Amino acid sequence: MEKEILDLLKQMNKKLDAHTLKLDTHTQMLDTHTQMLDEHTQILRALEHLAQVNKSEHDRMFNDIAHLKGETEAMRKDLATVEIVTARNMENIAHLKLIK
Template sequence: MDKEILDILKEMQSDMKSMQGDIKSIKTTQEEHTQILRALEHKTDVISAEQENLKHEVFEIKGEVKSMRKDLSSVEIITANNWSDIAKLKAIG
């Protein structure tokens, strides 16, 4: 009976050592996952900052395009007036 108990205790000790190894492995894997998650969070923050910069640049470009359209409309109006003046001068001369 004592031998059976001793064998059971030895088997339990062996199982516990095996479980301790498994726990260390799990901890290592968990640390690796934590590092990967931190890297992904950092990358996400970088991408978010880049997106904000792009938004500002797009709004700036949009404003510049509106301004250019306004300027182009002014040039078209002035050009039309110049053609009208040229036609009048040709009619006089």
């Protein structure tokens, strides 16, 4: 009877050893996957940061373009004023030539 119990315990011990090996293998796989997940998380965070930097640069460029557009409009108005003044001057010169 004792021998049978010992044999059963040995068989159970062998099965437990086999399951322990499987668990060790799965634990190693989980560790590997966890490490890969950590690396992917770091990459994702870096990409998110780059996206934020790009958005900031895009917004800054948009503001610069709007500012340049405003300056261009002001220059157009100034040029129109110069054209009007030049036309008046030409008219005055023509009148002066007639008076001579």
